[in-house]
Amino acid sequence: MDRYPVRVEAHRDERLSRWLWLVKWILLIPHYLALAVLWTGLAVLTLVAYLAVLFTGRYPASIRAYNTGVLRWTWRAGYYGYQALGTDQYPPFTLADVPDYPARLRLDADAPPPRRWLPLVAWLLAVPHLIILGALTGVATWTFGNGDLRLDVPLSVVGAAVLVAGLALLFTGRYPSGLHDLLVGVARWGLRVAGYLILLPGRYPPFRLDQGGPEPDPRPDRPARAEPPAPARAPSAAGPVIALIAGVLLLAPATGLGSGGSLLLALDSGRDREGYVTSPAVSLSTTTAALTAENLEIAGTGVWTGNLADVGGLRVTVTSPTGRPIFVGIAPQPAVDSWLAGTAHDEFVGVTGNAARYDRATGVTRTVADPAAQPFWLASGTGTGVATLQWTVVDGDFAVVVANADGSPGVAVEARGAVQVPRLAALGGGLLAAGIVLGLIAVGLIVLGGVGLGRRHTEPPTGVGPPAPVPQSPPVPLGS
Incomplete structure (x- = not known):
């Protein structure tokens, strides 16, 4: 062995x-x-x-x-x-x-x-x-x-x-x-x-x-050589320890800045000519008369829409794979609740893998009143095969509804959402550069600290002797 x-x-x-x-x-x-x-x-x-x-x-x-x-x-x-x-x-x-x-x-x-x-x-x-x-x-x-x-x-x-x-x-x-x-x-x-x-x-x-x-x-191990005498005064470990801890602590903000900058650059590269960044398509379907995304709470829009141009637009595009007329609209949550009261519909809650997840709102599966004719929509769109709504966001609690144009049960679409964002290249590049610089400083401090600690424990080549015996302390009497 x-x-x-x-x-x-x-x-x-x-x-x-x-x-x-x-x-x-x-x-x-x-x-x-x-x-x-x-x-x-x-x-x-x-x-x-x-x-x-x-x-x-x-x-x-x-x-x-x-x-x-x-x-x-x-x-x-x-x-x-x-x-x-x-x-x-x-x-x-x-x-x-x-x-x-x-x-x-x-x-x-x-x-x-x-x-x-x-x-x-x-x-x-x-x-x-x-x-x-x-x-x-x-x-x-x-x-x-x-x-x-x-x-x-x-x-x-x-x-x-x-x-x-x-x-x-x-x-x-x-x-x-x-x-x-x-x-x-x-x-x-x-x-x-x-x-x-x-x-x-x-x-x-x-x-x-x-x-x-x-x-x-x-x-058997070779006989151990005599160890050189330890120096009278070993250098302090405070400097290397402080450098190592500081470097490790700086890694977190460096990673955050770098990741945030990379994300902003990726968003900026995805902007179209109007400044919209569009999500991948999600397939949605229900046997009821409506698909909804509810309780979309928006707050503080005035802070950023008032100071930046071409910001604050929301666009939802739905496509019917069968080419049938389709409707999409956004409205205050209470208005949608009143309209769909007693009518079964599926509430979109997320995506797992490639499959959408829903919560079924109980009620009767029936045709709803003409969706496009309802007066409470803040923005809506109707089309044969493709429908698009475009809306400038404001504060409030809202719901997005997708339905067949005639309100009949059995809705199947591919949906894409898009938001309007400002140019982010300068901000993203700055954050990425700051993250890289901070990361280099962190790595430098870690190397400086680790090498400093390592030098304190670097030993000249010696043979390895057998393990030293573990001294056994005699039991201490109670009360001593």
């Missing part, structure tokens, strides 16, 4: 609290927040490492140290928490290796470097591992319930094993050793794959579940 360069080890506490696992999710919140920042930095720095390997063939040592530290921190938090429940010793807040902590992750000094082409295919090559790990850690759900009351419960080998281990602790005070070995084995597999994806070793991870706390060693 070959030794894999990413070394994942664990030492289960002999005595574990019966109840602490019930509240560890609260105790781990600070770690979850820290890991959210650290993993964002890992994603950015891994992209930088991919480019470095691809173009130079070298993996920057400071980035390797940072990424290894993030995996190490993740494993400690997971071992304490709901990846294994293997210790009650609270995990430290550090990227460094802590030899006396029950969970450790190390990278062999002689780990093979990644090949220059590996960044192009690492994710693809890892797919078989990800499929198996997904099945073990929970991609399936169990749905049960009736009607509107439904509950989705995730199903996984790891989730079931952790639950059984927790219940065993709660009721018996003992942790089944077989479950511990299984959970550590699954975690070891996942961390090996994660290490491969971020190119820590250039060697493909094995398809095997190495269970148990210690790594299986086909050969």
Whole structure:
């Protein structure tokens, strides 16, 4: 059995609290927040490492140290928490290796470097591992319930094993050793794959579940070299930490600005000569006499229609696939309610996939009075095969109605909506440019912070010795 360069080890506490696992999710919140920042930095720095390997063939040592530290921190938090429940010793807040902590992750000094082409295919090559790990850690759900009351419960080998281990602790005070070995084995597999994806070793991870706390060693470790003495005064981590957090926090507004600018540019590119942006066609049909879109509440139109030209137009076009005369109109909601009172009709509520969804308003399926002759329409259109209404929006509560021109039941149309918007190229381009600039600043801060933290934990190449023993503290008498 070959030794894999990413070394994942664990030492289960002999005595574990019966109840602490019930509240560890609260105790781990600070770690979850820290890991959210650290993993964002890992994603950015891994992209930088991919480019470095691809173009130079070298993996920057400071980035390797940072990424290894993030995996190490993740494993400690997971071992304490709901990846294994293997210790009650609270995990430290550090990227460094802590030899006396029950969970450790190390990278062999002689780990093979990644090949220059590996960044192009690492994710693809890892797919078989990800499929198996997904099945073990929970991609399936169990749905049960009736009607509107439904509950989705995730199903996984790891989730079931952790639950059984927790219940065993709660009721018996003992942790089944077989479950511990299984959970550590699954975690070891996942961390090996994660290490491969971020190119820590250039060697493909094995398809095997190495269970148990210690790594299986086909050969003894080389004697560890003496570590150089630590400097008397280590540089402060405050600067890199502040840079990393600031960069992560800037990513959200940068993404928002970039997405908003891209959306506005896409809308502007879809404007026709009159400034309308038209939606895709939606097929609508009903066996009743009318299709409606109701409770369209519009407010604050004066703020933007009064200050911008060619803004505020609404256009609805309906097309009958059979070419029969069709009607479309918009009116205040109370007027439509009065007109269709007691008459069955379908209210359009949305689209799922390519299918429209409706709510049926109860009543009698019958012919309605001549739609076009009603006096309450604010705008309407009637035509053979195609009908269009065009309206300048005002504040209020409105409903759009589609019906056959003679009011008979059985309506089938393709509908398109369009709204009139101003030119958005300048605003969209500005937002996109601001998002790009802010994103570059965020990435720069993340790289600066991550590299700074990585340099603090970069060690000279050394042999990897056997895991340090975990000191056992004698029990403390009550009342001491």
